[in-house]
Amino acid sequence: MRDPVTIFHLSDIHFGIEDNDALDWVKAEIDRHRPDAVAITGDLTLRARRHEFSAAEKWINSIDVPVTIEPGNHDLPGYHLPSRYLRPLGRFEAFRELVERRLEVDGIALVPLNTNVSAQPRLNWSKGWITLRALQDCLAQIDALPSGTRVLVTAHHPLREAGTHGTALTRNGAKALEALARRKVLGVLSGHVHDAFDIMEETPSGPVRMIGAGTLSHRIRSTPASFNELTWDGETLCVIARNMEGVSTHDMMVEEVPEDALPPREEGEPVAPVRHIPRTDPPVE
Ligand SMILES: [Fe+2]
Numbered sequence: 445m446r447d448p449v450t451i452f453h454l455s456d457i458h459f460g461i462e463d464n465d466a467l468d469w470v471k472a473e474i475d476r477h478r479p480d481a482v483a484i485t486g487d488l489t490l491r492a493r494r495h496e497f498s499a500a501e502k503w504i505n506s507i508d509v510p511v512t513i514e515p516g517n518h519d520l521p522g523y524h525l526p527s528r529y530l531r532p533l534g535r536f537e538a539f540r541e542l543v544e545r546r547l548e549v550d551g552i553a554l555v556p557l558n559t560n561v562s563a564q565p566r567l568n569w570s571k572g573w574i575t576l577r578a579l580q581d582c583l584a585q586i587d588a589l590p591s592g593t594r595v596l597v598t599a600h601h602p603l604r605e606a607g608t609h610g611t612a613l614t615r616n617g618a619k620a621l622e623a624l625a626r627r628k629v630l631g632v633l634s635g636h637v638h639d640a641f642d643i644m645e646e647t648p649s650g651p652v653r654m655i656g657a658g659t660l661s662h663r664i665r666s667t668p669a670s671f672n673e674l675t676w677d678g679e680t681l682c683v684i685a686r687n688m689e690g691v692s693t694h695d696m697m698v699e700e701v702p703e704d705a706l707p708p709r710e711e712g713e714p715v716a717p718v719r720h721i722p723r724t725d726p727p728v729e
């Protein structure tokens with residue numbers, strides 16, 4: 445039996461409103477378990493400000509395992525339109541080589557799929573949009589991998605709604621999922637909705653597993669700050685959502701995706717209470 449590959453899937457740290465207790469805990473877990481890779485699926489910052497990126501850089505540089513980062517909608521300059529159009533990822537300059545980075549570890553490849561665009565023909569630009577070029581880039585990278593390589597796609601927005609309180613409403617998500625189903629990817633990792641999930645999505649070309657990580661910021665929705673721990677033993681991909689109260693079981697429901705997207709939470713509407721889940725993992729030392 446091979447040694448399992450372990451990947452820590454983090455998302456939505458939102459430096460600016462980051463949860464430092466949660467980040468200290470995650471860093472200690474990374475140091476203790478030394479995963480083969482850390483995948484961060486976007487929204488590193490709150491408003492793409494320089495001091496937020498500096499804090500992100502400092503924290504990411506403290507991790508000494510391979511890291512790949514997907515940009516999120518919060519990481520594009522929001523108020524400076526020329527930068528948003530001409531250099532949407534310009535603020536990542538200090539660690540640009542980690543962004544949209546393909547990582548290969550022991551038969552598993554993490555392949556990026558960009559779900560952000562600089563502008564959209566709809567009012568809410570925070571939602572996901574997969575351009576033809578972004579999809580082609582992702583598929584070309586998958587198709588170029590050595591045969592037998594298993595693929596985890598990293599994206600910021602879930603490609604379809606996952607029944608969470610927050611929504612992604614990703615345009616062209618269904619088309620992307622179908623193309624990924626044809627390639628039999630192991631799963632699509634995403635963030636954005638600030639709650640963890642793990643569901644199978646049916647497409648005309650077969651099922652695709654969609655795995656979402658929660659947030660490590662104070663902007664929680666229905667569940668506490670958390671990250672996902674993925675292990676692959678060559679046959680089974682095991683996903684657990686971990687938070688400081690314990691390992692979530694309730695938040696990792698495998699169920700059908702509802703037909704209708706849930707409406708986004710209104711400004712000022714109270715956040716649902718945090719579920720307290722019995723601790724089942726070893727206490728942090
Ligand atoms: Fe976010």
Ligand SMILES: [Fe+2]
Pocket residue numbers: 486487516517518600635636637
């Ligand atoms: Fe987001």
